[in-house]
Amino acid sequence: MENRIEKIMKVIENNNLDAVALIAGPNMAYLTGADFHLMERPTVIIFSKNYKPVAILPNLEVDSFKSLSFYKEVSDSQKNIYNAEIISWKDSEGFNDAFVKAGETIGNLKKIGVEGKRMRVFEFDIMKKAFPNAEIMDTHKEIVEIRLCKDDSEIQNLRKAIKISEDALETTLKNVKEDMTELQIAQDLIVNQYKLGAHSLAFNPLVLIGENAALPHGHSGDRKLKKGDALLIDFGCVYNGYTSDFTRTYFYKEVSDSHKNIYEVVQKANEIGRNTTKIGTSLHDVDDTVTCHLEQSAYSNCIAHRTGHGLGMDVHEDPYVTRGNHQILAKGMVITIEPGLYDVGNVGVRIEDNVLVTDSGHESLTVLPRDLTII
Amino acid sequence: MENRIEKIMKVIENNNLDAVALIAGPNMAYLTGADFHLMERPTVIIFSKNYKPVAILPNLEVDSFKSLSFYKEVSDSQKNIYNAEIISWKDSEGFNDAFVKAGETIGNLKKIGVEGKRMRVFEFDIMKKAFPNAEIMDTHKEIVEIRLCKDDSEIQNLRKAIKISEDALETTLKNVKEDMTELQIAQDLIVNQYKLGAHSLAFNPLVLIGENAALPHGHSGDRKLKKGDALLIDFGCVYNGYTSDFTRTYFYKEVSDSHKNIYEVVQKANEIGRNTTKIGTSLHDVDDTVTCHLEQSAYSNCIAHRTGHGLGMDVHEDPYVTRGNHQILAKGMVITIEPGLYDVGNVGVRIEDNVLVTDSGHESLTVLPRDLTII
Numbered sequence: 001m002e003n004r005i006e007k008i009m010k011v012i013e014n015n016n017l018d019a020v021a022l023i024a025g026p027n028m029a030y031l032t033g034a035d036f037h038l039m040e041r042p043t044v045i046i047f048s049k050n051y052k053p054v055a056i057l058p059n060l061e062v063d064s065f066k067s068l069s070f071y072k073e074v075s076d077s078q079k080n081i082y083n084a085e086i087i088s089w090k091d092s093e094g095f096n097d098a099f100v101k102a103g104e105t106i107g108n109l110k111k112i113g114v115e116g117k118r119m120r121v122f123e124f125d126i127m128k129k130a131f132p133n134a135e136i137m138d139t140h141k142e143i144v145e146i147r148l149c150k151d152d153s154e155i156q157n158l159r160k161a162i163k164i165s166e167d168a169l170e171t172t173l174k175n176v177k178e179d180m181t182e183l184q185i186a187q188d189l190i191v192n193q194y195k196l197g198a199h200s201l202a203f204n205p206l207v208l209i210g211e212n213a214a215l216p217h218g219h220s221g222d223r224k225l226k227k228g229d230a231l232l233i234d235f236g237c238v239y240n241g242y243t244s245d246f247t248r249t250y251f252y253k254e255v256s257d258s259h260k261n262i263y264e265v266v267q268k269a270n271e272i273g274r275n276t277t278k279i280g281t282s283l284h285d286v287d288d289t290v291t292c293h294l295e296q297s298a299y300s301n302c303i304a305h306r307t308g309h310g311l312g313m314d315v316h317e318d319p320y321v322t323r324g325n326h327q328i329l330a331k332g333m334v335i336t337i338e339p340g341l342y343d344v345g346n347v348g349v350r351i352e353d354n355v356l357v358t359d360s361g362h363e364s365l366t367v368l369p370r371d372l373t374i375i
Numbered sequence: 376m377e378n379r380i381e382k383i384m385k386v387i388e389n390n391n392l393d394a395v396a397l398i399a400g401p402n403m404a405y406l407t408g409a410d411f412h413l414m415e416r417p418t419v420i421i422f423s424k425n426y427k428p429v430a431i432l433p434n435l436e437v438d439s440f441k442s443l444s445f446y447k448e449v450s451d452s453q454k455n456i457y458n459a460e461i462i463s464w465k466d467s468e469g470f471n472d473a474f475v476k477a478g479e480t481i482g483n484l485k486k487i488g489v490e491g492k493r494m495r496v497f498e499f500d501i502m503k504k505a506f507p508n509a510e511i512m513d514t515h516k517e518i519v520e521i522r523l524c525k526d527d528s529e530i531q532n533l534r535k536a537i538k539i540s541e542d543a544l545e546t547t548l549k550n551v552k553e554d555m556t557e558l559q560i561a562q563d564l565i566v567n568q569y570k571l572g573a574h575s576l577a578f579n580p581l582v583l584i585g586e587n588a589a590l591p592h593g594h595s596g597d598r599k600l601k602k603g604d605a606l607l608i609d610f611g612c613v614y615n616g617y618t619s620d621f622t623r624t625y626f627y628k629e630v631s632d633s634h635k636n637i638y639e640v641v642q643k644a645n646e647i648g649r650n651t652t653k654i655g656t657s658l659h660d661v662d663d664t665v666t667c668h669l670e671q672s673a674y675s676n677c678i679a680h681r682t683g684h685g686l687g688m689d690v691h692e693d694p695y696v697t698r699g700n701h702q703i704l705a706k707g708m709v710i711t712i713e714p715g716l717y718d719v720g721n722v723g724v725r726i727e728d729n730v731l732v733t734d735s736g737h738e739s740l741t742v743l744p745r746d747l748t749i750i
Contacts, residue, residue, distance in 0.1 A: 035594060036592070037578065037592065039691055040492055040684075040691050040695075058680075059679060059680075060591040060592060060679040060680045060717075061591075061592060063589070063590055063719055064590050064592065064593060064594075091680050091681035091697050091698075092662075092666075092681065092697065092698045092699065094699070114496060115496075116495065116496040116497035116500065117415055117495055117496075117497050118495060119495060119496045120491065120492055120493060120494060120495055120496070121489060121490075121491040121492075121494045121495070121496065121499050121513050122491040122492050122513055122515065124496050124499070125491065125513060138496050138497055138500060140497065183574075187569045187570070190569050191566050191569050191570065194562045194565050194566050194569075195562070195566065199558075199579070200576075200579045201575075201576075203412065204574070204575045214438070215438055215439050216435040216436075217411070217412065217435060217436060217439065218439060219410060287467075291467075304434060304435040305433075305435045305466050306466035306467065309415075316414055316415050320415075322466050322467065323466075323467045324467065324469070342435075344438055
């Protein structure tokens with residue numbers, strides 16, 4: 001973890017901050033191994049320029065925290081940045097005093113960066129009270145840079161999560177029968193992922209049949225599978241904290257010509273997206289190239305979203321594959337390429353891969369076939 | 376839903392607010408049926424005194440939203456409060472303009488309440504930009520009052536979630552064998568819940584063996600079950616948006632006298648907690664009575680947390696069963712009673728029930744036996 005903690009110290013330095021305050025979640029877990037639930041009990045670690053990391057914890061998490069290597073690694077020669085100090089609070093006392101004490105302990109901070117897309121308003125308010133002289137800024141984008149490029153161990157975990165999900169989907173496809181509901185198929189997929197070793201789900205699977213597939217974030221319900229229906233399956237699991245998230249769209253027993261046409265446009269867009277993914281290309285260019293293909297098709301009115309997002313400890317994370325994002329792809333980034341077309345009331349098709357940027361271009365970590373498949 | 380929307384209008388009125396802004400989550404779902412994922416795409420509904428509800432949505436959620444009865448129920452005679460207006464935004468445009476438009480549409484607001492324990496800093500910042508003249512206040516506690524007392528349909532969903540979890544646990548207990556790991560037992564429990572109809576998990580089950588059970592929020596790992604071990608199982612599922620969350624602690628093959636002593640103190644504390652739960656009692660008094668029992672035992676140094684929390688669409692929600700919370704129990708509230716004792720390095724015991732406040736006192740919706748059980 002030492003190397004990682006140096007990364008967050010660089011974020012502080014490069015952005016002229018005095019400190020960064022992280023709440024329970026992927027950034028905290030990445031840096032310290034502390035895999036706490038995000039709950040109503042505020043759990044914050046403050047990394048600062050001039051003091052060792054301070055963890056403000058509900059007392060019921062103290063023993064878990066003490067078991068982390070982050071807590072044990074004492075190294076005076078390295079500004080103590082690997083040796084966190086704990087300030088804990090009890091339910092019966094509330095957390096205010098602990099935060100005030102943290103403020104007094106760390107001393108005068110002028111600029112504190114926080115994860116604006118994760119930290120909640122009540123935690124922000126507590127931080128303002130604890131550090132009344134500080135400007136507390138949303139530096140989410142700067143903070144998550146520590147996780148943009150995945151190292152080998154992270155890629156291994158992603159591969160494992162993806163393998164579990166792919167194998168689970170293959171098993172589920174064998175179980176699919178006419179008149180099964182979206183929910184039944186979703187539950188089969190969940191069970192299969194857990195049986196194959198998933199630690200948790202990335203999200204509840206979106207299993208959407210027929211016209212429901214035209215809702216990009218629809219919920220699996222009681223719609224039954226019939227001949228000629230599209231079957232869109234978007235799902236993923238978590239392994240060692242890393243997520244898979246991919247989509248395939250199948251057709252049941254037969255496919256109409258019009259559905260086939262839509263499918264082929266999306267399939268081509270997905271292929272273009274993967275092939276555009278390489279070191280030095282901007283995320284804007286990836287999305288623009290994919291979206292231009294969709295716009296130039298007969299289904300330009302069926303576009304509902306950008307091409308994709310980063311994938312790692314969060315299901316959706318930086319970098320986002322969207323027009324206007326001029327970040328440049330670098331080795332080790334993992335993004336989803338997930339063009340879709342949604343003809344409301346009729347059908348939706350999405351084909352989503354998880355794509356790693358490599359020295360030589362890209363590798364799609366998801367390998368299940370993308371050709372039109374009638375099941 | 377009409378009755379529910381009137382509840383949020385009362386929150387606005389009673390707290391001298393001009394509006395309440397809700398993000399994706401239980402409060403939004405309770406009021407509108409809109410069950411959106413909380414993601415990086417801001418999704419906000421603003422209820423205000425003088426204008427109909429305005430939903431600011433990513434365009435990929437618009438069709439889902441239009442299928443809600445909340446959207447369809449037009450009723451001019453009722454100040455239009457059931458007829459939401461949609462302002463949508465696209466990934467390629469970003470969300471800023473949509474929020475500015477919402478500000479112009481709704482008009483001048485002076486005080487806006489938000490869910491401080493749910494809304495994130497970046498959404499708060501967007502709201503500040505959209506309503507530059509408004510004071511935006513954390514009124515989380517006031518907002519969640521709409522969900523404090525459960526109606527019959529909510530209680531039915533809670534009963535169903537609890538029944539699924541209890542049946543799943545009984546099946547899992549039959550599968551438990553020596554040398555199974557925490558993770559294996561947890562996965563069995565997950566699979567069983569889904570097979571029995573769970574829509575999702577309330578949280579990843581905490582299956583903690585032996586000394587690991589002394590970590591109240593420990594993670595299930597590779598610790599293997601051996602003779603004499605405590606086996607603490609804290610878990611729950613979601614059914615129609617409502618959660619179960621309960622805990623039993625068993626012993627494998629045999630129990631030592633000292634573990635038995637700890638168990639009996641916790642069992643008695645649980646019984647006291649359930650029996651103290653009735654209309655008119657304060658949450659403070661429930662926790663105080665339970666905690667006094669623990670404090671007066673030989674294990675007063677093994678207390679780690681309050682007695683419990685509210686349970687409904689959130690796993691942890693108001694009212695919290697904790698000293699200092701002088702809210703009064705009312706009919707339809709559902710709380711957990713979950714005293715625990717944690718002897719670090721040795722053992723932990725927690726017994727958690729889901730308790731409904733009734734006309735005649737209380738009903739424990741969880742009914743699995745609490746007597747010391749050797750499996």
